[in-house]
Amino acid sequence: MMNELKSIRVDDILYSYYECGEGPLVVCLHGFPDHPLSFKGVVNDLVAAGFRVVVPYMKGYLPTCAPENSSYQSAALSVDVAALLEALSPGESCYVFGHDWGAIAAYGAALISNKKIKKLIVASVPYGLNFASGLVNDFDQIKRSFYIWFFQTQMAEESVSANNYDFIRRLWKEWSPDFTLSESCLNELCEMFSKDGVVKSALSYYKHTFTQSLHLPEHRELQSAIFIDPILVPTLIIYGEKDTCIGIEYLDGMEESFPLGLSKIIIKGAGHFVHAENPRDVAREICNFINKPVSLSV
Numbered sequence: 509m510m511n512e513l514k515s516i517r518v519d520d521i522l523y524s525y526y527e528c529g530e531g532p533l534v535v536c537l538h539g540f541p542d543h544p545l546s547f548k549g550v551v552n553d554l555v556a557a558g559f560r561v562v563v564p565y566m567k568g569y570l571p572t573c574a575p576e577n578s579s580y581q582s583a584a585l586s587v588d589v590a591a592l593l594e595a596l597s598p599g600e601s602c603y604v605f606g607h608d609w610g611a612i613a614a615y616g617a618a619l620i621s622n623k624k625i626k627k628l629i630v631a632s633v634p635y636g637l638n639f640a641s642g643l644v645n646d647f648d649q650i651k652r653s654f655y656i657w658f659f660q661t662q663m664a665e666e667s668v669s670a671n672n673y674d675f676i677r678r679l680w681k682e683w684s685p686d687f688t689l690s691e692s693c694l695n696e697l698c699e700m701f702s703k704d705g706v707v708k709s710a711l712s713y714y715k716h717t718f719t720q721s722l723h724l725p726e727h728r729e730l731q732s733a734i735f736i737d738p739i740l741v742p743t744l745i746i747y748g749e750k751d752t753c754i755g756i757e758y759l760d761g762m763e764e765s766f767p768l769g770l771s772k773i774i775i776k777g778a779g780h781f782v783h784a785e786n787p788r789d790v791a792r793e794i795c796n797f798i799n800k801p802v803s804l805s806v
Contacts, residue, residue: 509555510548510563513571518595520578521588524571525564529555533597534794536563537589539608539632540710541676542781543569543700545693549787550605550794557795559603562596566610568709569700576705580712582734583727585609586616593617593624601626603798607783608632609713612734619733622740629794631746632780634758636765640735642758649755655679659714665707673698683753684779738764744771744797746790748778771797 510526517523526544534554536547544563551561565572567588568580578584593602604625606614611630618625633639642649643656658664668675676698680689689697701707716722723731743766747756756774763770773793778785 509552510545515571516592516595518588518591520575521567521592522573523564523592524573525562526551527560527562529558529560531558531560532798533600533602534559534561534798535593535596535602535604536561537604537606537610537614538563538566538569539606539610540713541679541697541701542608543697545696546781546784547787550783550791553788553791554794557791564592566613568706568712570703570706574709578709579716579722579724579727580709581716581723581727581731582612582616582713583731584716584724585613585713586620586730586734587727589613589617590620590624593621603627603629603794605629605783605794606631608780615739616730616734618739618741618743619730619737625741627798628739628741628743629746629797630743631782631790632748632751633754634745634762635735635739636758636762637736638761639754639758642755646755649758652753652755656714656718659711660718664711668707668711669701673701676701680781683751684748684781684785685750685752686777687779687781687785689781689784738767740768742766742768744773744793746773746775746782746793748780748782748785749774749776750778751780751782753780771800 509528513524514527515524528551538544547563554561567574601624604614611633615635618628677694775782775786775789783790
């Protein structure tokens with residue numbers, strides 16, 4: 509189904525995306541090191557269930573084009589995603605499924621546009637001050653997150669690109685230890701990263717977010733709210749039991765940040781790339797959650 513690319517201009521970004529099916533809109537947002545094609549299995553099942561599904565290349569991941577001086581801090585990504593959702597479904601609410609950086613951007617978009625997002629589904633990234641503080645206070649998580657700090661260095665771009673992007677191949681294997689992405693899929697992924705500027709843009713997500721001097725003044729309020737302020741959207745988080753990127757223990761206590769309700773699903777045997785490893789299970793849980801009535805209000 510994901511064969512023909514479409515495009516839409518949102519402010520100064522020209523998004524490329526796949527669109528399949530008809531019905532209520534579900535927008536799927538990928539993370540690092542990833543691209544839309546890893547959502548293929550999930551998309552097929554969502555389309556079969558009666559949804560219109562849009563999967564964009566995230567900002568800076570060609571063929572989505574953004575100006576050279578774009579900001580990639582998480583608040584800027586969230587503003588971009590909120591604008592994209594409005595462009596894809598003007599005046600109507602939609603569902604959002606974000607994985608990894610796609611989850612972070614979706615959290616921020618939900619803070620901005622809680623009326624736009626009818627229900628939020630995220631995978632592999634917890635929310636809340638507990639996780640945010642763990643990145644600097646928890647030795648086990650700091651060790652897991654070595655790449656975040658390595659990506660701040662000047663040598664990072666060269667290292668990620670070296671040996672036919674072995675760094676990216678190894679991350680997939682490290683973070684999802686019981687899953688082997690096919691060689692053809694890995695080659696597709698590395699081909700995207702080989703395009704001019706993609707590695708730089710992807711690493712800028714980390715550099716711009718974790719370097720305060722690179723934060724834009726217009727995003728100061730939102731940047732300080734992400735992972736802190738409550739999200740007023742019913743939310744489902746899907747997590748791989750064997751995710752070795754971010755500790756599963758950070759799911760504990762998340763409920764406090766979701767006054768309209770938080771559901772948690774643990775996929776046994778899965779790792780960080782749960783949507784690619786267990787697409788049928790993930791699609792089923794998304795459909796079940798979307799069809800579940802909302803009983804709380806504020």
